[in-house]
Amino acid sequence: MLRRWIRWGGVAAAVLFLAGCQTVRTTQGGAVGVDRGQSMLVSAAEVEQASAQQYAQVIEAARKKGMLNRDRRMLTRVRGIANRLIPQTAAFRSDAPAWRWEVNVIESNELNAWCMAGGKIAIYRGLIDRLKLSDDEIAAVMGHEIAHALREHARERVSQAMVTNLGVSVLSAAVGLGQPGAELMGTVAKVSFELPNSRLHETEADSMGVELAARAGYDPRAAIGLWDKMSAQSNGAPPQWLSTHPSHASRKAELARDAARVMPIYEATRRR
Incomplete structure (x- = not known):
């Protein structure tokens, strides 16, 4: 009887x-x-709060290890590029320029970068140094990561995870079990740092990132060369954080298409 009550209670809660x-x-x-x-299935405010808390933990951990913003010139360079990209987010959503943006460089040899919900950005020194990135290429990386935040891909993935775990998480919430806030933080961390984005999310971020770069006055074609460098460093395969993306040839073709589409924007911006 108890099992039946739990089962139907879970179904009702799920509905x-x-x-x-x-x-x-x-x-x-x-x-x-x-x-x-x-x-x-989860609000933007909840994901932004969880992301801000998770970001603060990551940044504090890097600071304690002496791995945060050690090269002042590199930090100034990265933040300068971000400061040109951020105002261009208004082309996709009017609220984004007013987000509480944060931009930091983590001293790590990893080929990595990310932007959490609400504009919390980190770029790893290894990505810049190992690939010898130009400003245009850094703009391509950052534009791509900012696009994930604009599209709220983390919120979407958290929602998908909640559906996957519906039988446990919904029933737990219904009977008052667990720590929803801590669980949300854990899920946000997992989708931000551990699990690669879906192909659809990566494709959307590529397209929007190219446009953000162009609007900020950076050559959108740099995204194509950037992908060549990433592929070469990874022995022909994408880095783990991009491992679900379509093939190298497909991605280059899509980036070339989008770069051509936004070239008039770039040319107009560059002439100002």
Whole structure:
């Protein structure tokens, strides 16, 4: 009898939970035309709060290890590029320029960079040094990562994870078990640092990142050369953090298409 009550209680909770699912459009399409509704089961505010807490922990851990912003010239360079990209986010969503942006460089040899919900950016020194990135290429990396935040891909992935774990998480919430805030932080951390993005998310971030770079006055074609460098460093395969992306040839073709699409924007910006 108890099992039956738990089973039907879980089903009822799941129905109520899914009823709260919203289909939202997080961004405008821009010149590259990214326009897809997203199903969300968790609020933007909750994911932003969890991301800010997780980001603070990562940054503090790097600081304690002496791995945070050690090269002042590199930090100034990276933040300067970010400061040109951030105002351009208004092309996709009007609220984004006013986010509480943070930009830091982590002293690590990893080929890595990320931007958490609400504009919390980290770029790893290894990515810049090992690939000998130009400013245009750094803009391509950062534009790509910023696009993930604009599209709220972390929120979407957290929502998908909640659906996957519905039988446990919904019932736990219904009977008052667990620590929802801590669990949300853990899920945000997992989708941000451990699990690669889906192909769809990577493709959207590529397209929007190219446009952000162009609007900021950086050559959008640099994204193509950047991918060549990443592929060469990874023996022909993408780094783990991009491992779900389509093939090398497919990605280059898509980047070339999008770069051509936004070249008039770049040319107009460069002439100002």
